[in-house]
Amino acid sequence: MNEKIVAALDLGSSTTKFLIAEISDGEPLIIGVGEAHSKGINKGIIVDLDKATGSIMEAKQQAENMSGKKVSSVAVTVSGTHIHSVNNKGTVIISREGREITSDDVRRAEESAKVIMLQPNQEIIHVLPRQFIIDGQGGIRNAVGMSGIKLEEEVHIVTGSATVLQNIRKCVRNAELSVDKFVLQSVASSFSALKEEEKELGVTLIDIGGGTADIIAFSEGNISFTEVFPMAGEYLTKDLASILRISIVEAERVKKQYGYVGMDSEEEDSGGEISLAGLGGSRNVKVSKDQIAAIIQDRVDEIFENIRFELTKLGYWSNMSAGVVLTGGTANLKGIDKRASEILEVPVRVGYPGDDGGTVDMLKSPEYSAVTGLVKYMATLNSSRRGAGVNLKWFSWLKDILG
Ligand SMILES: Nc1ncnc2c1ncn2[C@@H]1O[C@H](COP(=O)(O)OP(=O)(O)O)[C@@H](O)[C@H]1O
Ligand SMILES: [Mg+2]
Incomplete structure (x- = not known):
């Protein structure tokens, strides 16, 4: 059995929520829950480093005490009007004869899709695959192994202010953690509430x-x-x-x-x-x-x-x-x-988290959609990285280009 511990931090404007989960064969089991009143955080932006660090520390310690585990890195939700998103498309030519598409072709399509004009001081948070189009035929989730002449990939790109993200990293570091991954808050919520x-x-x-x-x-x-x-x-x-x-x-x-x-x-x-x-x-x-x-x-x-x-x-x-x-x-x-x-x-x-029955009772309220969804996101990412056969449907969707 593969076991791994993941931690999720939802930096809400009202409440800072922290979960620790054990991922066993791709399925998350929540073992630690922590929650603190959000201080120094306003609409996704850190307005006071020390206060925000304090809220993260408090939530983290509760979750660690409950789980009996120490964590060193954490996935963090991001939100706020500094975030921009855009749909883009990348195109590559496979060959004239239409040979089989390889993972290398997909990588090239992804590289081409992620070329966007970044607004000043913006950093890419996600490049989420939407669909592949082979010779004009859309709706394809996994292109590898198919034959074609032209491969296109549509992606949804999310960017955020580099300064805002840097300040979040700083608070997380001050709370003796490192940022595993930034995940858009709505993306996290979609994993548990939809x-x-x-x-x-x-x-x-x-x-x-x-x-x-x-x-x-x-x-x-x-x-x-x-x-x-x-x-x-x-x-x-x-x-x-x-x-x-x-x-x-x-x-x-x-x-x-x-x-x-x-x-x-x-x-x-x-x-x-x-x-x-x-x-x-x-x-x-x-x-x-x-x-x-x-x-x-x-x-x-x-x-x-x-x-x-x-x-x-x-x-x-x-x-x-x-x-x-x-x-x-x-x-x-x-x-x-x-x-x-x-x-x-x-x-x-x-929408409630745990509609699928997988979440502990105390978290079955709408305010926990983002943090529980973030745990599911990390579990999915984890199992797809390892190639386990869990949640295959999300595999290509989640394979963020920037990791
Ligand atoms: N029963 C309720 N009726 C109305 N508003 C509520 C209720 N319970 C919580 N809220 C509101 O939900 C917000 C907190 O939700 P939450 O999703 O935790 O926010 P955030 O992620 O921004 O911290 C607060 O504004 C709070 O007043
Ligand atoms: Mg929230």
Whole structure:
């Protein structure tokens, strides 16, 4: 039996999550879980090296204590508006007669596909294969062994600010770890919150956390685009705080405890007044739950209207037979799926990690999609590197050119 330990770090704007997993014959078993309030990290960017290092250390130590294992390297999620992505295509000529395509030809196609004009100070994070096209025939996942004259490879390239990535590396190093690999947060989430069938049919995943909404769309099993929107749960909290004149901490509590969207007051959860702690020890504030819901709904609507507008403008809002899957902590908000469906005009479901039964119970909540997905990503990468026959479908997909 092949056994290996992997560690995954999700640098969320709200929570820093750390998992340690044992990969046994390509299947991950989570043995350590750690979590810390994110400090010094804002919308995917390190704003305070020491504080961010502290959060990583805290989460890491919890996971190490639980698992009884020490880890020296970790895969890390990345997010933020410094990230750009583009689809590109590489072309190579095999031969006039159309001989068999070798792995060397595929490598040449990949080399050609990854030639893009990088924006200043951008670093490549992923070159994810989308499909091969042989003599104009598309939809091919693995080209090796097939015959053809012209081989094309379509890829999805993700880049991020070299400075932002360098600062993350620094914090991770200060926490006595090295970065195994950077993985786009939405790519990580897609590994745990989406089903294969949905990716084939066409689906958009929106991981809506604290600071960012991380979006990834698949059609015919291939990634069609990725996007990061800088608006998510914190936006709801801040608005509640400023309108109700309460602290951020109180607003966060109220949002989680009483927040809902789109339900009418007949529902048992709504209606009634609650008393909130006023700012700086001032008198308590009395508000109705409906009032809280109305504030939250305005912001939720704004977020989804923005997402819809942007994606329509980019020409991506089509080809989604399986609709939208919402995940991330804000997907816990009552009624958000129904409201998102009304605005986006597609079916919406909430995506949980471990829908396939593989995840420990305490992680079966939408905010853990990214970190558990990251563990699955690493397990898949690991088994495909070793050539084990697990998750073969993802093999070519995952074989990132830059490793
Ligand atoms: N029950 C809930 N209702 C509304 N929002 C929630 C609920 N549970 C968590 N959240 C929100 O989810 C966000 C955290 O989600 P998470 O995916 O962990 O974010 P991040 O990855 O950015 O750290 C916070 O903004 C939090 O307020
Ligand atoms: Mg997140």
